[in-house]
Amino acid sequence: MTGDFFHSDCPLPLQQYSHVLMAHGGGGRLMHQLIEQLFLPAFGTNLDWQHDAARLELPHGRMVFTTDSYVVSPLFFPGGDIGSMAVYGTVNDLSMAGAKPLYLSLGFILEEGLPMKTLWQVVQSIQAAAARVGVHIVTGDTKVVERGKGDGLYINTSGVGIIDHPWHITPQAVKPGDAIILSGDIGRHGITIMAQREGLAFETSLESDLAPLTDSVQILLEAGIEIHCLRDLTRGGLATALHEIAIAAQVEIEIAENQIPICEAVQGACEILGLDPLYIANEGCFIAFVPEADAAAALQTLQDPSLIHPHPSARRIGMVKHQTMPKPFNFAEGVVKLNRTMGGTQILGTISGEQLPRIC
């Protein structure tokens, strides 16, 4: 699976240097070879890699700026790799702020000895992902660290987008009575990564949900849905996202366990491993807070099978109950209630960290 998309002829640096050397990060001839022969052909004339900064025309609107570093291990996994993740992850942060993603920066931290072919594969994947969402990689940087001071490669992408609509999509806009829409089944990314890492048997049936959410947000906006808040369900999963929003909006949230779609493979893996899917990271799922009156239309829009990326398993999973007293941020506080399928109510707290490290 990993090497399938690697069909192109190796560019010159790959032929001369099968592995990354310290000198590839030194600002001299070898770094320029990398830029000229590997990065520029992939990212084209939009990239002002050599001259340290890109000059850009920004259309009228509010600007959104975000950053994320990617340290996922392994670098390649079913459904994606660190390259596509570095594009979609940052693009999704812009989308969740209600922005149209425009420009990305790309910072590599390479470990000495990284196979040049691996770097080439990641660059190809970045190129394909950026083309898919129509975002331009306009500036970049390469550093090389000694063997044993990294783990193959780490990537930082920062992103700039523009808000070209009048809505303020933010946790503070969440109101009592809002319906909570979940875009799809949860837990696939985290379980896929764990399965890859541990060599578990169910890995064959499972792929990460890694996907760009740009179109999904765009169609909701175009359908006239009054979106109050959006959040992708990355580190910490659905439970942590709900908890953070509840705290920021000073509201109490109630969700129904039997409305949360989870595929069989994830459910099975979680039972075997003792993991709670509500806390597992996703890379292509999000929640939307919309007025109850817009909930049906939002679901219909997301589920529309004629879309490029339909969300057939999108569900209304719960609602915002009532305002809470303004309080300092406190993880012990019970603000997200889960109505269990087997009966009873569970307060969703937060865990101290991620159940699986280096998930993104």
Place this chain on the structure above:
Amino acid sequence: MTGDFFHSDCPLPLQQYSHVLMAHGGGGRLMHQLIEQLFLPAFGTNLDWQHDAARLELPHGRMVFTTDSYVVSPLFFPGGDIGSMAVYGTVNDLSMAGAKPLYLSLGFILEEGLPMKTLWQVVQSIQAAAARVGVHIVTGDTKVVERGKGDGLYINTSGVGIIDHPWHITPQAVKPGDAIILSGDIGRHGITIMAQREGLAFETSLESDLAPLTDSVQILLEAGIEIHCLRDLTRGGLATALHEIAIAAQVEIEIAENQIPICEAVQGACEILGLDPLYIANEGCFIAFVPEADAAAALQTLQDPSLIHPHPSARRIGMVKHQTMPKPFNFAEGVVKLNRTMGGTQILGTISGEQLPRIC
């Protein structure tokens, strides 16, 4: 020197956790403690760390976007540290594009086991540097990697700035007849880092030249100097910067060795170690290409002792001779000529990498 600025009381996470744990990057309670108790107090309300993206008002003008990762070793050195470097380095890239720096993002890759006190020191340093140049850290990200997969901490800062003047400051604007102004003596950063790393004796007398160049560019613009191109002399040093600009502008450049200021400690260290100061990295030096008619005014402006950051040793080091034939980028080509103090001419080629790894 290293710990001198660390006078504040430790915030709570430092008291509870003396070292960074994997869970500090997991999106749960510990990561939120870091954000709430370490990052937010330092970077204030401008920082939208929790909600993944910052919404910004951008004044009218052309936008500039840049990124750099910092992997300097050691983390602290005479004249600076990885934190101040992550601010000034990225701000300087914006300044060199003729932009006014406005916003920075901040991405940490922390190694498990990093002393929390070190992280705190770096955060304090970032805060002080950002305040000094008036730039706002508006969005951030924290990842933690296992022991032995990093080297304490790496930082990525991306920057957004605005060009609010009509000039196009770019290598392509360089013209035959342009004078080349060098802002100060070269080689201090690289030699300082090497001395620190190797424990060499001359380290006591030497400090990195790490400094923000924002004001220097601003005063040149305010003085009405017609700036064609600016470039800071980081990885690869003065020689590489000149070579890159000569190639991009398709011109031949001639500089005079006896006009290039080098302090005694750097000169001595280079002689002992067999290093060429023309290729040593700097963090607070730049070159400006201006019309010959503006050269005297540019020098006078930079040398003005009443400035906050005067450049007393700024010099006119040479000029742009004539246009060359358009050619593909070629490092073997002789386009930068150095007139030696002892007589004769040397063609400045490029080295394959940096003489010193992990200089920035």
